[in-house]
Amino acid sequence: MGNGLPPQVEARGLTKTFRNNGRTLTALADVSLSVAAGEFVAVIGPSGCGKTTLLRTIGGLLAPSSGSVRIAGETPTAASRAKQVGYVFQDASLLPWRTVLENVRLPLEVNRRNHASTHLRPERLLDLMRLEEFRDYYPRQLSGGMQQRVALARTLVFDPSLLLMDEPFGALDEITREAMRYELLRIWQSPLTNGGRRKTVVFVTHSIAEAVLLADRVAVLTAAPGRVKAAVEIDLPRPRTETTESSDEFRRYAAELRSLLRDN
Amino acid sequence: MERPLVEGDARLSAERRAVEASKPLSVPLLSFARSVAPPFLALAVAVGLWEAWVRLRAVPEYLVPAPSAIAQRLAEDPAFFARQGGVTLYGALAGFALGSTVAILLAVAMAHSRFLERSLFPLAIMVKVTPIVAIAPLLAVWFGFGLAPKLFIIALIVFFPVMVNAVIGLRSVNPWALQYLQSLAASPWEVLIKLRLPSALPYLFAAFKVSIPLSVIGAVVAEWFSGEKGLGRVIQVANSNVDMPTAFAAIVSLAALGVGLYLIVSLAERRLLSWHESAIDT
Numbered sequence: 326m327g328n329g330l331p332p333q334v335e336a337r338g339l340t341k342t343f344r345n346n347g348r349t350l351t352a353l354a355d356v357s358l359s360v361a362a363g364e365f366v367a368v369i370g371p372s373g374c375g376k377t378t379l380l381r382t383i384g385g386l387l388a389p390s391s392g393s394v395r396i397a398g399e400t401p402t403a404a405s406r407a408k409q410v411g412y413v414f415q416d417a418s419l420l421p422w423r424t425v426l427e428n429v430r431l432p433l434e435v436n437r438r439n440h441a442s443t444h445l446r447p448e449r450l451l452d453l454m455r456l457e458e459f460r461d462y463y464p465r466q467l468s469g470g471m472q473q474r475v476a477l478a479r480t481l482v483f484d485p486s487l488l489l490m491d492e493p494f495g496a497l498d499e500i501t502r503e504a505m506r507y508e509l510l511r512i513w514q515s516p517l518t519n520g521g522r523r524k525t526v527v528f529v530t531h532s533i534a535e536a537v538l539l540a541d542r543v544a545v546l547t548a549a550p551g552r553v554k555a556a557v558e559i560d561l562p563r564p565r566t567e568t569t570e571s572s573d574e575f576r577r578y579a580a581e582l583r584s585l586l587r588d589n
Numbered sequence: 590m591e592r593p594l595v596e597g598d599a600r601l602s603a604e605r606r607a608v609e610a611s612k613p614l615s616v617p618l619l620s621f622a623r624s625v626a627p628p629f630l631a632l633a634v635a636v637g638l639w640e641a642w643v644r645l646r647a648v649p650e651y652l653v654p655a656p657s658a659i660a661q662r663l664a665e666d667p668a669f670f671a672r673q674g675g676v677t678l679y680g681a682l683a684g685f686a687l688g689s690t691v692a693i694l695l696a697v698a699m700a701h702s703r704f705l706e707r708s709l710f711p712l713a714i715m716v717k718v719t720p721i722v723a724i725a726p727l728l729a730v731w732f733g734f735g736l737a738p739k740l741f742i743i744a745l746i747v748f749f750p751v752m753v754n755a756v757i758g759l760r761s762v763n764p765w766a767l768q769y770l771q772s773l774a775a776s777p778w779e780v781l782i783k784l785r786l787p788s789a790l791p792y793l794f795a796a797f798k799v800s801i802p803l804s805v806i807g808a809v810v811a812e813w814f815s816g817e818k819g820l821g822r823v824i825q826v827a828n829s830n831v832d833m834p835t836a837f838a839a840i841v842s843l844a845a846l847g848v849g850l851y852l853i854v855s856l857a858e859r860r861l862l863s864w865h866e867s868a869i870d871t
Contacts, residue, residue: 420787
């Protein structure tokens with residue numbers, strides 16, 4: 326995990342069971358995951374393996390049945406309250422009655438006691454997202470990819486140190502998806518959003534190419550109940566570009582992940 | 590939500606082109622005339638047929654007065670009908686405000702607690718099925734004459750549709766947006782203000798459109814039983830005097846009131862819900 330900083334996310338022995346009509350479903354079984362500050366970790370696994378459950382448990386939206394999560398030493402609830410955790414979901418979940426700019430401002434209007442004093446100017450973020458022309462548009466006037474860029478700007482605006490992304494490009498078409506991957510990398514590396522220190526990212530996906538292109542490390546989960554089967558360090562140079570994607574190493578990593586997923 | 594196949598800009602410019610193409614047609618005055626012409630035409634035809642029928646069949650005035658007789662009665666004493674209409678309008682609006690406020694406050698409580706919903710909903714239905722006309726004379730005994738029984742009756746009529754729709758609306762939030770606000774540690778109050786109430790607005794306006802004409806009916810019922818003034822009282826007195834032109838003139842005034850209030854609600858809806866699906870392509 327390498328950069329010598331203490332772990333930003335420390336999940337230990339997470340187990341989550343759901344009860345439904347008298348049947349018990351184990352979504353996560355003894356999952357441990359440690360993410361260093363500034364690290365980009367992708368979580369990959371077959372559908373229904375508990376990737377989303379893992380992410381929600383880390384973020385405090387779900388309480389684990391057993392095990393514990395610490396975000397920079399705090400409980401997930403405390404970290405959320407301190408506005409240290411930013412979500413991006415598969416659904417952009419913008420408010421349709423607010424314009425793009427008003428949507429980006431939303432996080433600054435709630436839970437104001439814990440206002441990050443360092444919050445970014447919404448207008449600057451929209452410039453960075455190349456959405457400056459669309460400030461006064463309503464979400465329904467935008468395409469899916471643009472809506473997702475607004476959702477990303479909305480989460481970056483309060484400057485959280487940890488980004489939890491739950492298949493954020495899963496609902497987009499393939500062409501937009503590929504463009505959004507590079508867009509995310511560009512923004513993640515932009516000095517505007519990281520202030521010299523990159524944000525920690527936990528990124529759930531079921532796309533192998535996405536995981537290899539984006540992440541420093543890929544955690545592979547098994548089919549339900551989800552367990553961490555392997556963690557693969559992706560030692561590809563950054564910034565990563567289209568040439569990265571066509572390199573032999575890229576293909577080797579992809580093949581390795583594919584075989585890990587196949588053996589489930 | 591529809592997802593276009595190609596990234597946004599193509600679709601946007603297509604939309605913009607469509608808007609520009611439709612511009613010469615959507616000159617405000619013309620579109621206004623277009624939306625207003627059909628109902629007026631229909632009304633004119635109906636009134637014409639009525640007038641012809643009364644004249645040709647020589648229907649006596651104490652049975653059905655001709656539109657011209659009603660118009661003449663209105664023209665004779667417009668101040669009288671305006672004054673009485675004002676009393677009815679005031680009651681209807683005050684009762685509507687009271688009933689809606691109580692309904693929305695209760696709906697907020699019920700939307701946050703299944704227990705409250707389960708305990709209050711049956712009561713609300715009981716109130717709803719109580720025939721107002723049957724208890725209206727009793728209300729005069731309880732509250733005397735004047736504004737109090739009137740407000741009570743109107744609020745009772747308005748309450749139910751607003752409450753039912755408000756509960757549904759407050760619960761019909763995008764689950765992702767709700768989760769997003771929760772991930773920001775938003776308080777229940779912030780969730781209510783930022784998410785639940787705006788989500789409920791389309792449902793609330795649907796309820797207002799039903800209940801604003803009901804509030805006029807409620808005012809008339811109240812005036813009938815316990816009023817000293819108002820168009821309901823005018824109709825009752827005119828009926829007992831077999832003065833049909835006056836009764837019908839009051840009914841026409843009531844219709845104008847109802848339509849006017851409905852139009853105001855529709856206009857407010859259009860202003861406030863321009864973002865909503867129901868406002869697109871209208």
